[in-house]
Amino acid sequence: MLxxxxxxxxxxxxxxxxxxxxxxxxxxxxxxLPAVVFGLFQYGMPAVGVVSLSVSTAIIWELxxxxxxxxxxxxxDGNAALIxxxxxxxxxxxxxxxxxxxxxxxxxxxxxxxxxxxGGNPFxxxxxALAMLMLSWKDFLDFDEHLVNYDFDFIAVYPLGALKHFxxxxxxxxxxxxxxxxxxxxxxxxTFGLGLIAGGIYxxxxxxxxxxxxxxxxxxxxxxxxxxxxxxATRFAGPSFHLFTGYxxxxxxxxxxxxxxxxxxxxxxxxxxxxxxxxTVLIRxxxxxxxxxxxxxxxxxxxxxxxxxxxxxxxxxxx
Amino acid sequence: MTAKKELRxxxxxxxxxxxxxxxxxxxxxxxTPEQPPRIMLKNIAGKVLFDHKxxxxxxxxxxxxxxxxxxxxxDETDPELCGEGGCHEPKSEDEDMLNRRDAFHLQCIGCHQxxxxxxxxxxxxxxxxx
Numbered sequence: 001m002l003x004x005x006x007x008x009x010x011x012x013x014x015x016x017x018x019x020x021x022x023x024x025x026x027x028x029x030x031x032x033l034p035a036v037v038f039g040l041f042q043y044g045m046p047a048v049g050v051v052s053l054s055v056s057t058a059i060i061w062e063l064x065x066x067x068x069x070x071x072x073x074x075x076x077d078g079n080a081a082l083i084x085x086x087x088x089x090x091x092x093x094x095x096x097x098x099x100x101x102x103x104x105x106x107x108x109x110x111x112x113x114x115x116x117x118x119g120g121n122p123f124x125x126x127x128x129a130l131a132m133l134m135l136s137w138k139d140f141l142d143f144d145e146h147l148v149n150y151d152f153d154f155i156a157v158y159p160l161g162a163l164k165h166f167x168x169x170x171x172x173x174x175x176x177x178x179x180x181x182x183x184x185x186x187x188x189x190x191t192f193g194l195g196l197i198a199g200g201i202y203x204x205x206x207x208x209x210x211x212x213x214x215x216x217x218x219x220x221x222x223x224x225x226x227x228x229x230x231x232x233a234t235r236f237a238g239p240s241f242h243l244f245t246g247y248x249x250x251x252x253x254x255x256x257x258x259x260x261x262x263x264x265x266x267x268x269x270x271x272x273x274x275x276x277x278x279x280t281v282l283i284r285x286x287x288x289x290x291x292x293x294x295x296x297x298x299x300x301x302x303x304x305x306x307x308x309x310x311x312x313x314x315x316x317x318x319x
Numbered sequence: 320m321t322a323k324k325e326l327r328x329x330x331x332x333x334x335x336x337x338x339x340x341x342x343x344x345x346x347x348x349x350x351t352p353e354q355p356p357r358i359m360l361k362n363i364a365g366k367v368l369f370d371h372k373x374x375x376x377x378x379x380x381x382x383x384x385x386x387x388x389x390x391x392x393x394d395e396t397d398p399e400l401c402g403e404g405g406c407h408e409p410k411s412e413d414e415d416m417l418n419r420r421d422a423f424h425l426q427c428i429g430c431h432q433x434x435x436x437x438x439x440x441x442x443x444x445x446x447x448x449x
Contacts, residue, residue: 053336056334059329060337075326075329076325156356165444
């Protein structure tokens with residue numbers, strides 16, 4: 001038994017597999033592009049303005065804070081661009097410019113740099129910004145109010161808003177197939193379900209995000225929504241509706257999986273994701289907010305360090 | 320790619336997207352179409368999302384403009400503003416002119432009752448976001 005080789009470490013030089021933070025971030029941006037491009041075509045130039053301004057100002061805020069704190073210029077790692085892109089994906093496609101710039105300021109400065117930059121943030125920076133915007137300017141995050149001038153070939157009310165305010169009867173015309181191919185209103189990059197799923201599968205296959213978190217998040221949404229639906233189908237929507245509306249898919253693949261704010265061990269990842277999914281549906285069904293994803297993920301971000309205490313037993317023993 | 324090249328690329332991305340973003344906001348400001356598909360009526364009782372298109376389109380209720388909008392001059396065909404900035408101001412105390420709340424309630428509830436189409440009177444929650 002003592003002869004058994006468990007872990008071999010050899011001397012330098014080592015071979016680097018070529019991965020880098022920049023590559024990871026640009027791959028995540030690449031995975032988000034199908035959903036973003038769909039949103040840009042759906043909503044036109046106003047959405048182009050929001051997404052472009054969001055990415056560019058996120059980079060500029062990061063550059064400014066680098067200069068102010070006289071730290072290494074970190075914009076080349078693509079993290080600021082990714083945070084900006086995610087915020088642009090979640091905001092209504094006709095958001096005013098000042099809302100976008102304020103959002104990227106909060107995300108980069110308050111959500112990330114205050115905690116020491118990349119890897120130090122306890123919450124997803126984009127969600128910190130979005131939560132603050134939601135609480136400060138509720139009406140500007142109302143999709144129904146801001147998309148009144150868009151005329152689509154599908155029902156153009158925000159599905160989760162219709163459910164919250166008018167009950168299950170108001171969402172009878174939404175079907176999973178239509179929702180998946182983007183026949184719904186919402187954030188620029190949050191409505192095209194197939195694109196988000198394709199991006200998620202790509203990231204999971206490349207092992208850039210952990211499947212344990214995404215799948216358990218979606219599982220949590222599915223099971224919790226199913227329980228509510230089975231308990232009273234006249235009051236609570238079914239699981240497919242919850243899975244394919246609002247920020248669920250973007251949350252499962254792009255938000256809950258952020259490196260710094262999510263656990264790394266197997267059981268903690270499952271608990272983290274499932275808790276996020278369950279909280280999402282709880283907030284939607286019995287909470288005050290229309291969509292629960294933002295606060296659900298911020299809450300599991302808080303749980304992250306605690307969950308990661310559940311860790312495998314260390315090899316060897318103290319004599 | 321070297322670190323310098325990567326940095327230059329991100330500078331370029333930021334500048335290009337900033338220009339595209341600024342141009343998109345400046346050159347394509349949000350415009351209200353002549354016939355808005357939907358109108359959000361904001362009020363203290365809870366917003367009402369009015370589906371203008373369903374009321375005017377042939378596939379919907381097929382109403383003509385002057386079935387709901389009306390003007391001072393009977394020969395005038397262009398509808399005037401209804402609420403804020405129009406005749407029925409929200410806080411109007413003019414006894415001869417209905418305020419916005421009464422004008423909209425009379426118009427909406429009256430028509431829905433006449434044609435017996437839901438929402439009817441006292442079904443506030445079917446229009447207002449509570």
